Amino acid sequence: MEILRYVAFSERADGGNPAGVVFDAAGISSSRMLEIAAEVGYSETAFVTRGVDRELTVRYFSPKVEVPFCGHATIATAVAFADLHGPGELLLQTPAGPIEVSTSVTHAGATVATLVSVPPRVEAMEAALLDELLMALHWSHADLDAEFPPRVAHAGASHPIIAARTRERLADLSYDFSLLAILMERAKWTTIDLVWRESDDVFHARNPFPPGGVREDSATGAAAAAFGGYLRALGLVTLPATVTVLQGQDMGRPSTITLSIPKDPASGIAVTGTAVRL
Known part of the structure; x- marks a missing residue:
C-alpha cells in the first residue's frame, strides 16, 4: 500500500490543505483506514476501495472519524490520478453520492481539478x-x-x-x-x-x-x-x-x-x- 501526499487548492507545497491518497485500499478494514488517517495526520485521507477505468469508489477519513465527503481530498485524488494516468474525466462514488471530476493541465504545467458537488x-x-x-x-x-x-x-x-x-x-x-x-x-x-x-x-x-x-x-x-x-x-x-x-x-x-x-x-x-x- 502506497500513501500519496498532495496539497490541494495551492500550487505551492507550503500552501493549501494536505491530504493523503491511497489508491490500493481494497480489502482494508474501516478501522485500519482510520488508523492510517491518524498516522498520516492530515485533516483527511482518501481511500480508493474500487477502481474500474475512470470510475473510483472513495471513502474519506479524518484522524478521528469517517466523513461522507471531502472536497480537498477529492481534488487531491483527481490530480494524483491524472499524474498517474493522464488528465480527463472521473466519476467518484462517495458515501455522499456520485461526484463528477475533471482534470486538465495549464500552460504553466499545473494540474487543475474541478468537482461538481451533489445538489446542495x-x-x-x-x-x-x-x-x-x-x-x-x-x-x-x-x-x-x-x-x-x-x-x-x-x-x-x-x-x-x-x-x-x-x-x-x-x-x-x-x-x-x-x-x-x-x-x-x-x-x-x-x-x-x-x-x-x-x-x-x-x-x-x-x-x-x-x-x-x-x-x-x-x-x-x-x-x-x-x-x-x-x-x-x-x-x-x-x-x-x-x-x-x-x-x-x-x-x-x-x-x-x-x-x-x-x-x-x-x-x-x-x-x-x-x-x-x-
Missing part, C-alpha cells in the same frame, strides 16, 4: 442551536453580518454558514475545542464555515473541524460547495456566478478555491483548485 440544500438554524454555537466560538450576535444570515448548508456534508461582520472578527479565532466538538457531534456537522465578505465575489473563510481532531482546516472544498449553495438559495449573488474563497491565510497556508454557481437550483456547485504532490 440549505436549512434554517434553530435559535437555541445558534446561541450554543456562538458561545462555543466565543462570538456574539453583534459579531454577525446581518446581510448573511446563519444557515446550515449541505453539499455532501453539513456545515453551518456563519458570516462575520468584520475581517478582524474572522481573524481572531479562539474557540472552545471540547465544547464545539460536542455540539458538532450532536448536530452532525462536519466543519463550521466562518466567512467574511471582501467584495461581491471574494470571500475569506475559516473552518474549525474539532470532530475530526483538527483545530482548523486550511482549505475546505465541501464547505465551499455548501457555501455556494447558500449564496444561491438566499439570492446573495447574481447567477450564474463565479466566486473566490480565500482560506488558510490566517494559518500561514494560503488556499484559493473557485466556485462556479449555476442558476439551476437542482444543479451541484463546481469547485475548482490545483494540487501538487508533496
Whole structure:
C-alpha cells in the first residue's frame, strides 16, 4: 500500500490543505483506514476501495472519524490520478453520492481539478442551536453580518454558514475545542464555515473541524460547495456566478478555491483548485 501526499487548492507545497491518497485500499478494514488517517495526520485521507477505468469508489477519513465527503481530498485524488494516468474525466462514488471530476493541465504545467458537488440544500438554524454555537466560538450576535444570515448548508456534508461582520472578527479565532466538538457531534456537522465578505465575489473563510481532531482546516472544498449553495438559495449573488474563497491565510497556508454557481437550483456547485504532490 502506497500513501500519496498532495496539497490541494495551492500550487505551492507550503500552501493549501494536505491530504493523503491511497489508491490500493481494497480489502482494508474501516478501522485500519482510520488508523492510517491518524498516522498520516492530515485533516483527511482518501481511500480508493474500487477502481474500474475512470470510475473510483472513495471513502474519506479524518484522524478521528469517517466523513461522507471531502472536497480537498477529492481534488487531491483527481490530480494524483491524472499524474498517474493522464488528465480527463472521473466519476467518484462517495458515501455522499456520485461526484463528477475533471482534470486538465495549464500552460504553466499545473494540474487543475474541478468537482461538481451533489445538489446542495440549505436549512434554517434553530435559535437555541445558534446561541450554543456562538458561545462555543466565543462570538456574539453583534459579531454577525446581518446581510448573511446563519444557515446550515449541505453539499455532501453539513456545515453551518456563519458570516462575520468584520475581517478582524474572522481573524481572531479562539474557540472552545471540547465544547464545539460536542455540539458538532450532536448536530452532525462536519466543519463550521466562518466567512467574511471582501467584495461581491471574494470571500475569506475559516473552518474549525474539532470532530475530526483538527483545530482548523486550511482549505475546505465541501464547505465551499455548501457555501455556494447558500449564496444561491438566499439570492446573495447574481447567477450564474463565479466566486473566490480565500482560506488558510490566517494559518500561514494560503488556499484559493473557485466556485462556479449555476442558476439551476437542482444543479451541484463546481469547485475548482490545483494540487501538487508533496
